[in-house]
Amino acid sequence: MRSFAPRVPTRHIGPATIMGLVVAQGSIWLIRRPPDENFGSYLGQFFGAEAVLLLSVALVLISTLPWVEAWFDGIDRAAIWHRRLAITGLVLLAPHIMLSSNPDVSELGGALAVIGIAGLVGLALWAILPRWQSVVPRPLRPAVIAARDARGLAAFRRIFGGYDRWRALHRTTGLFVAAGFVHGVLDGTAFDTSPIRYWSYLAIGAVGLGFYVYRELPARLFQSLHDYQVATVEEIEPGLVEIALQPIGRGVDFMPGQFAMVYLEAKDGWHRHPFTIASAPHDRDLRFTIKALGDYTSRLHELVEPGMPAVIGGPHGRFDHRRGTDRQVWIAGGVGVAPFLSWLRSLDGPLPYRVDFFYSAVGAPAFADEIRTIADRHDDLHAHIIDSSLEGRLTAERVLVDVGGHPEGLSVFMCGPAAMLSAFETRLRRAGVASRHIHREYFDWR
Template identity: 30%
Template sequence: MTLLARPVTASVRSVLPPARRLGPASVWALAGGYAAAWIIVGPSDGGWLSFAGQLAGAEAVLLMSVAIVLISVLPAVEAWFDGIDKTAIWHRRLSITGLLLLVPHIMFSSGHHGPPTGARGTDQQIWIAGGIGITPFLSWIRALDRFPSATRVDLFYSTEGAAPFADEITAVARTHNVRVHLHDSGARGYLTPDEVLAAAGHDDPRAVSVFLCGPAGMVGAFVRRFREAGIPNRNIHREHFDWR
């Protein structure tokens, strides 16, 4: 009598999850892992409410990106979602969820709590502008009448010679919690980080948020000194420009 070996393919397959489950499982794992990474890092500034709005926006972008990928490579992934019809359902589901997540993102992480920095920075802020680096701060100053804020701000504006928009800036600052420090580098030399720290006079550097915009060399030097002074890197927001 000839004995035939029993095929083991079926038993091996029974251990593995069906291919149709891989798609939904991968989506949930990706979204959950992304959210977990955000929560582990925690809010950099602005509190948990603002952080929740930022997380909602990040998840919205992620889910809508996955939805776009699904519809773009539909034939290649339909087996993972148990057919083309269910893949299309998942595409709609992810798109709608992403759109819904934009609601808390807009409500809690935008400028509804004050000027543009209100949702990002701490209650004690230092703004530093070098030359044309005043541009973003000028828009924030102008927004204070529409979005009043209790945030204490020290604005340092360094220029060579008379500072453009100085009258407008100081006029708005008088009615808000903003102290303006005009620095003429032509007459007084370059503004230094230690001058800024001394003039701002904050007792706890860990509670301070710094926003800088200016030449790359200036911004880099200030960032290094502020880190040495104890201001957390997550509280230092910078933008620089180079002349080409």
């Protein structure tokens, strides 16, 4: 098995690098402004250059290269930053369009600008659609639901809905970034008086598009893929399925808490999705606990049968309790229990620290008996199983009370719905838990 030694948290290295690039390019543009250039137009072109920088870095972050995962402390965190940079880059295009002016704009450059912006905006809106409730005010949601379910949109949703279609078209992002980049090369007047602006812009765009080409073409030759087949498909409860895959040949080596890219052939074709591994490394079969969140996952027990082929890519992720302190709290919400199941099933000796594991679900939590059995074998592992429909929602305040207070030196590991984890993170920080000791897995990064 691979060594997976505890690491110093690196979650800030990647964002700090991005900030350094943004500041460096801003310095080049704002310090060396040509005196005869219209300030409004120059400022608009500056925003365009920063947008290309952010979008280029966003392309780097989805290259899935090992060093990218190391810089951002996990590929899931890199994916979150990819989304943030893409959105910020799109926002910067608004002042670029409003302020930039070039009476001698080329015909090709103008057409590429329209193609690039239209494509990027369309992809961004499509990416937001699955999370529309997080951006639409509550009073307007009934109207959105009514429009979504209208007869005329049903066919549109069938054609363009689904993770696989979204992913296939999302891979064209680099083409639209390339269109905007070439538009800047052809029509940017600020480059005429400063070679350093011109060559830095070329370098930034070339790097981003180079990573995009690598990901779409040669990267496929270097992927770590392992052949499996479906062993069992078990519906644990309505909306929750556990699938076990048995290896064909050499299986994947992983550490507890990691996730994998799972390619499954179902009755309606192949599907690809990231899932957290719920089994222990010493188990022969890989087990995944999958909640019905839409797409084919809502019909997984109908579409997948034993004997069907599967391919595993990865593993990925750095969700590792060995990075914590001597006093730890593990918090799982719903299907977020998956990485903790892998941790618990991997225990083969005494824990070197005290752990309080809080597992909350609506209704009787799945795997509760197994978790209690494991906890009974370890004196330093204390399981708190919460049925929120009977006991109310789990809160950070309750967690701190149950562990005896004293948040100083406490490490917290969390996995669950994004809204729940964000609330916990905010309240735990206010209570005195150091931010460097709060770890979470982003299983909804898509």
